[in-house]
Amino acid sequence: MRNLIRYSSILLMFLMFSCGENTEKKSEKNNTEEAQTETETQDSEKDVILFFGNSLTAGMGLEPSEAFPALIQNRLDSLDYDYEVINAGLSGETTASGKNRINWVLNQDVDVFVLELGANDGLRGIPLEETRKNLQDIINTVKDKNPKTKIVLAGMQIPPNMGEEYTTEFRNIFPELAEENNLELIPFLLEGVAGDPKLNQQDGIHPTAEGYEIVADNVWSVLEDVVEKE
Incomplete structure (x- = not known):
């Protein structure tokens, strides 16, 4: 609890002012038409796992290769x-x-959709029903686009700045939505990382490379069964 409270003061200030960062990826062309055709064929056979979230998914402050996706x-x-x-x-x-x-985002085929959103809502005191409705709308959109897409919901918790009732109800949004929609649930994305200065960057919010190793374990503990079923 002490770690969570310490984590809260920094977390609230920083995420209120966090700004988006866009990362562009450039594709490389093969030297021959034959090699290019082979690569496109291989890519088309791969199933896609899409992580849809905020700076925690983006890996803010680190190289893309160090983020948990x-x-x-x-x-x-x-x-x-x-x-x-x-x-x-x-x-x-x-x-x-x-x-x-x-x-x-759903202009491409997605086989597994991992939804990691809500932390910024909670830290800004956005009404809980609005957060719940937005998450449900996103889930509905994914299902409408492709009913076969597997959806994994990442649970999130916030510090008690907004009061015990708000904090508790916020935490409960994620397991409740998972149960109502028959989704796989990561109970708390930052389990074992949140509030630990050794596992977070200087902002006290975003995991270090070492912290992201733990986050990846949290995700994999749920995702492993999902991909095995594909």
């Missing part, structure tokens, strides 16, 4: 799973802004 890709590759991971995290994202961009 990249670590999940490394683990999948090491286990010979034929999946492509896409990091669609955007710093400063709220559930409302996420709802506004979800259709654009």
Whole structure:
């Protein structure tokens, strides 16, 4: 609890002013038409896992290769799973802004959709029913786009700045939505990391590379069963 309270004062100030960072990826062309055709064929056969979230998913303050989606890709590759991971995290994202961009993100086929949003809502005191509705709308959009897409919801907790009732009800949004929609749930994305200065960057909010190793373990503990079922 002491760690969570210490974590709260920094977390509240920083995420209120966090700004988005866009990362662009450039594709490389193969030297021959034959090699290019082969690569496109291989890519088309891979299932896609899309991580949709805020700065925690984006890996703010670190190299993209150190964020937990990249670590999940490394683990999948090491286990010979034929999946492509896409990091669609955007710093400063709220559930409302996420709802506004979800259709654009779903312009590609997605086999597994990992939803990590809500922390910025809670820290800004956004009404809980609005957060719940936005998350439900995102879930509905994913299901409407492709009913076969597996959805994993990342649970989040916030410090007690907004009062015990708000904090408790916020935490309960995620397991309740998971149960209502028959989704897989990561109980708390930052379990074992939040509030530990040794595992967070100087802002006290975003995990270090070492911290993201633990976050990746939290994600994999749930995601492993999902990808095995694909």
